[in-house]
Amino acid sequence: MTLANGDEVRARLVIAADGRRSVLRDAAQLPCRDLGAPIDGYWFRVAKARTPDNRTEGYIDRGQMVIAIDRGDYFQCARVIPKGSAEAIRAKGIDRFRRDVAAVAPILAEGIATLASFDDVKLLSVTLDRLTRWHAPGLLAIGDAAHAMSPVGGVGINLAIQDAVAAANLLAEPMQRGARLDGLCAAVQRRRMFPVRIVQALQHIVHVRVIGRALRVGSPRPPLLMRFFDRVPLLRRIPARILGLGVRREHISSPRTPSR
Template sequence: MTDADICIIGGGPAGMVAGFLFARAGVRTIVLEKHGDFLRDFRGDTVHPSTLDLFDELGLLDRLLEQPHDRVDTIGAVIGGRAYTIGNFRGLPRPGNFIALMPQWHFLNFVAGEAGKLDAFTLRMNAEVSGLIEQGGRVGGVKLADGGEITARLTIAADGRSSLVRREGGLPLHDLGVPIDVFWFRVPKPQTPDNRTQGFIANGEMVVTIDRGDYFQCARVIEKGQADAVRARGFDAFRDQVAAAAPVLRDGIAAVQSWDDVKLLSVSLDRLTQWSRPGLLAIGDAAHAMSPVGGVGINLAIQDAVAAANLLAAPMLSGDDVDPLLHKVQERRLFSVKIIQAIQRVAHRCVLGPALAGRATKAPWILKLIDRSPLLQQFPARLLGLGIRREHIR
């Protein structure tokens, strides 16, 4: 007798949603989260229309939207001092016709609360995994850092882009390469009636300002590996360059007082060439790390969770051997991942590269055309908000 049918490693969006869906189907599920809570700064918090629609299918959207969040109806960029609208989500089918900017800890606490109502669900916090249990060439569960073990019919790696479980399981990783890193920081702001999330390109700099009500969550994009060079120019220079690129931050930038207030995100863009082996399946960032471009990481991870539950929950509930089915999750999700990563690579090459080199001094003609056409603005919104081959709850 195993401790669980499924042991999910990692309490991020992929792990928590997968845990909820499998337990909802009646599959005995344990989710292991190595931290004591979900409260960590600068984690992705863009809940896209595809995810809102999934929670609507579950009958949970109204309760989800009771959590603190900001509504984003349009996205845009400021290039050379002029604002352009890139995408308008209002034309998408309701209810998911906007982006909800929701701190990830609120999202995860909500999912944990709903999952906790299910008899088949267990969440263990402060449960750090140190290795895998191998039984006759297949994974039979995990070893814990405290010396304990958890056995399971299926182990799901949802422990992020630096996945220990993926590495211990020997799943092969293909690095696509990425030319950027990101400095994250917060700048206070007054409340405004509309959400003013934007990206700014000017003076060889790119700064994204995510409007979180009383502060901007800011991302200064830099060339990969240049963090030490930026720091060497001094903190005052850092603030001056940010404020020059994004004038909306000038009044509040003084609140960012030292490098302690700035966190470096080392950006990755990669994917596994094999997502599974007997007894083990990887989903979310553990299977494919995404660039921050478009803020799609959470939503692709959740799509993976839905696909895994759709394909595996019923066979597991019937007591079937699911090892022969694990490859179907990769087959279902890989096309979408490849397309989005290809778009991100084009954005790196054609937008971020020229911006950081100081060559993006004016908007390209296609952006000007989209800005003038509300109809055209729906195409980027649909691609960004709904993705490719999106999943639905079975």
């Protein structure tokens, strides 16, 4: 592998874990399938007073959707928007942005003035894709480099760690023996592709049937699916368990490398 400064690094295996804009997967020309994501998000912080408990709240009202994650002395917020609408929202100015957010999420009204300009607001372009082949000779992609996840459920880091554990379990001992790795890299993909497909399918359903309907202009109420889960709290455990624990859990079983 050649670095930006021209130095060359030689290794039996390079792990591409450099995220959804992976230069390694692009350099290897690994084939990618774009699943489509109809949303983007504006991310920003809103100051708040500390409270005994921290809760994540979602607010939906008449085509607007705001998420507020309590981080103690501030909310980490996301205004979910239809893909392609970012510039139109920005053109209306930061004052209009603050008013719209406060109208949807009154809990943010007191601290929203801390947004001085759009320099305090970052656009997250949501991507949902996956490689159809995660590996090339001497290279294995994992995490977002292999499958870019939507922010829905906050599961990207979970899957990335599970990919890493599966890769270690399948590759560590053969690497110590000096075995060929190309076939084993394919085995990592076979093991991890199933949970990736399941989670991405769930995210796609949420994009279309929940968020898409919530962002529909003129819709005064949250989508039926969200109201159903709100009325039956026990059902909330199902998506929480799938997103929190994963579809195929990974446990470390790779051998320890002898200390030198």
